[in-house]
Amino acid sequence: GxxxxxxxxxxxxxxxxxxxxxxxQTSGFNGLFWYQQHAGEAPTFLSYNVLDGxxxxxxxxxxxxxxxxxSYLLLKELQMKDSASYLCAVPLAGNNRKLxxxxxxxxxxxx
Amino acid sequence: xxGVTQTPKFQVLKTGQSMTLQCAQDMNHEYMSWYRQDPxxxxxxxxxxxxxxxxxxxxVPNGYNVSRSTTEDFPxxxxxxxxxxxxxxxxxxxxxxxxxxxxxxxxxxxxxxxT
Numbered sequence: 001g002x003x004x005x006x007x008x009x010x011x012x013x014x015x016x017x018x019x020x021x022x023x024x025q026t027s028g029f030n031g032l033f034w035y036q037q038h039a040g041e042a043p044t045f046l047s048y049n050v051l052d053g054x055x056x057x058x059x060x061x062x063x064x065x066x067x068x069x070x071s072y073l074l075l076k077e078l079q080m081k082d083s084a085s086y087l088c089a090v091p092l093a094g095n096n097r098k099l100x101x102x103x104x105x106x107x108x109x110x111x
Numbered sequence: 112x113x114g115v116t117q118t119p120k121f122q123v124l125k126t127g128q129s130m131t132l133q134c135a136q137d138m139n140h141e142y143m144s145w146y147r148q149d150p151x152x153x154x155x156x157x158x159x160x161x162x163x164x165x166x167x168x169x170x171v172p173n174g175y176n177v178s179r180s181t182t183e184d185f186p187x188x189x190x191x192x193x194x195x196x197x198x199x200x201x202x203x204x205x206x207x208x209x210x211x212x213x214x215x216x217x218x219x220x221x222x223x224x225x226t
Binding site: 030031041044045050087096098099102103 | 142151152153154155156159161167169170201208209210211212214215216217218219220
């Protein structure tokens with residue numbers, strides 16, 4: 001089967017750096033997504049990684065290690081508006097039409 | 112572009128009632144899907160469609176029907192509402208059903224309560 005694990009909650013301070021981890025188990029890997037979801041709103045796309053390494057996109061970076069079944073989202077220069085839930089998702093093995101989602105990590109940024 | 116739109120935003124039903132949640136997208140996307148999101152359960156796929164006239168089941172299809180008569184619209188029907196269907200429902204679309212790397216665009220959600 002497939003499984004995704006993320007920490008439930010994290011707190012950080014405005015201006016700091018935070019790393020949100022995601023581990024996954026899948027029989028066939030076809031990339032990993034990160035989405036951001038503010039309370040009461042819809043998820044919005046942050047990144048997609050399919051190759052090992054770090055991809056940077058402004059203040060947000062996403063890292064993937066396929067051999068370890070591990071990814072992280074790195075948020076730099078934290079702002080209050082970064083307080084949100086961060087969702088990790090992978091396509092179902094053998095079926096590109098279905099995504100399996102983690103439960104999300106709720107990040108609280110404090111002043 | 113309006114993106115993905117959903118109506119209604121809020122709905123309260125009594126057990127046994129039926130209703131249709133509407134979803135539309137104006138981006139000419141092939142792939143559309145319905146999710147429900149519950150505390151402690153994450154996003155779970157209900158049904159999806161890879162084009163007009165083609166639908167398939169997700170993880171939790173029981174109690175729900177879908178149809179896709181046009182590229183733009185993908186309504187979700189609750190046949191006989193149950194309290195277990197109290198949830199937030201999101202519709203999402205993706206440009207190409209075969210391109211897994213593409214981002215999904217989500218609608219604003221429908222908050223459904225079944226009493």
